[in-house]
Amino acid sequence: MGNILDGKKLAEEIKSDVKKEVEALNKFGIDVGLALLLVGDNPASLQYFKTTVGTCRKVGITAYEYRLPRTATLNEILNTVHSINGDERISGLLLLMPLPVHINARRVINSIVPEKDVDGLGAISVGRLAADESTFQLFKGGGKDLHQYFKLLPSIWSFLPCTPYGVIRLLEHHKIEIKGKHAVIIGKSLAVGKPLSLMFLAKEATVTVCHRETQNLAHFTRQADILCSATGKAGLIRGTMVKKGAIVVDIGINMLKNGTITGDVDFKPVAEKASMITPVPGGVGPVTIAMLLENTVRSAQRNEIIKSPLMIV
Numbered sequence: 416m417g418n419i420l421d422g423k424k425l426a427e428e429i430k431s432d433v434k435k436e437v438e439a440l441n442k443f444g445i446d447v448g449l450a451l452l453l454v455g456d457n458p459a460s461l462q463y464f465k466t467t468v469g470t471c472r473k474v475g476i477t478a479y480e481y482r483l484p485r486t487a488t489l490n491e492i493l494n495t496v497h498s499i500n501g502d503e504r505i506s507g508l509l510l511l512m513p514l515p516v517h518i519n520a521r522r523v524i525n526s527i528v529p530e531k532d533v534d535g536l537g538a539i540s541v542g543r544l545a546a547d548e549s550t551f552q553l554f555k556g557g558g559k560d561l562h563q564y565f566k567l568l569p570s571i572w573s574f575l576p577c578t579p580y581g582v583i584r585l586l587e588h589h590k591i592e593i594k595g596k597h598a599v600i601i602g603k604s605l606a607v608g609k610p611l612s613l614m615f616l617a618k619e620a621t622v623t624v625c626h627r628e629t630q631n632l633a634h635f636t637r638q639a640d641i642l643c644s645a646t647g648k649a650g651l652i653r654g655t656m657v658k659k660g661a662i663v664v665d666i667g668i669n670m671l672k673n674g675t676i677t678g679d680v681d682f683k684p685v686a687e688k689a690s691m692i693t694p695v696p697g698g699v700g701p702v703t704i705a706m707l708l709e710n711t712v713r714s715a716q717r718n719e720i721i722k723s724p725l726m727i728v
């Protein structure tokens with residue numbers, strides 16, 4: 416049975432650090448705020464909305480709750496985003512997905528200013544990740560060593576998407592070497608698979624990305640030293656598809672008919688072959704929220720550093 420890659424413990428550590436950093440900013444009279452924007456009432460999104468609001472409170476971040484009806488127009492949503500963009504109290508914006516089908520989601524995501532794009536999904540943030548302009552955060556204690564970046568232009572600062580960033584942090588927390596390893600990622604979405612592949616490349620892994628059109632998926636998964644699945648297909652990864660000793664990261668979240676939550680991985684047989692494996696729930700999920708909060712406090716810190724270069728936080 417492989418060892419468990421526990422995300423809850425890491426998430427608690429990250430949140431505890433965030434709390435201290437929020438308190439340090441509070442001493443300068445700076446409140447850290449995260450806006451959450453939910454359009455409609457998708458149950459999973461509403462659940463994530465509420466959980467995030469509760470977690471913000473625990474670390475001292477003020478949550479600004481914005482809710483629009485499912486019938487909201489694109490212009491109404493954009494106006495809300497613009498008002499958040501200009502609100503000095505707010506350091507980051509989480510836009511809950513999916514948006515209603517009549518809304519062009521990319522248009523809305525790209526209207527978030529990069530400085531507040533703490534979910535890292537806007538075109539500028541994604542471009543900076545691809546151009547290796549934001550990947551330094553993967554190497555320096557989560558971007559904590561801010562002072563050495565004073566010399567860098569503010570324009571290169573943007574945030575890494577929370578879920579893939581959380582995967583890298585989870586692996587590193589468990590002292591798993593990435594450099595030189597073969598990372599196989601299943602899923603190529605903009606939120607998870609694609610940015611995760613870029614992060615693994617930045618960490619000098621050899622990367623294979625699989626998706627729905629991949630022929631003979633098992634041929635690729637069996638080659639993985641690190642196998643990450645982000646498809647939303649329960650039971651996709653079976654025991655026979657995994658190399659003995661592999662590290663398995665299950666990013667999928669699936670609600671079964673009986674109400675239980677499961678990942679993409681058939682846990683028991685895969686855990687018997689893997690050297691380490693994430694559970695669902697309790698693996699990548701808790702770290703994702705922790706990374707969102709960390710990005711939010713970084714945004715507040717960077718904003719102050721840019722405006723008051725002598726400030727030490």
Ligand SMILES: NC(=O)c1ccc[n+]([C@@H]2O[C@H](COP(=O)([O-])OP(=O)(O)OC[C@H]3O[C@@H](n4cnc5c(N)ncnc54)[C@H](OP(=O)(O)O)[C@@H]3O)[C@@H](O)[C@H]2O)c1
Pocket residue numbers: 578601602603604605606607608625626627628629632645646647648651666667668669699700701703
């Ligand atoms: N743990 C967390 O914090 C967290 C955060 C975000 C998402 N998630 C979960 O992660 C999963 C993926 O999320 P997402 O936003 O990336 O979803 P998505 O946008 O629907 O993307 C799913 C990806 O999986 C691929 N795929 C689907 N079925 C496949 C199959 N049978 N074989 C191979 N590839 C397949 C798709 O390929 P094509 O591109 O070819 O269609 C697509 O690239 C979901 O379960 C979601 O709930 C978890």
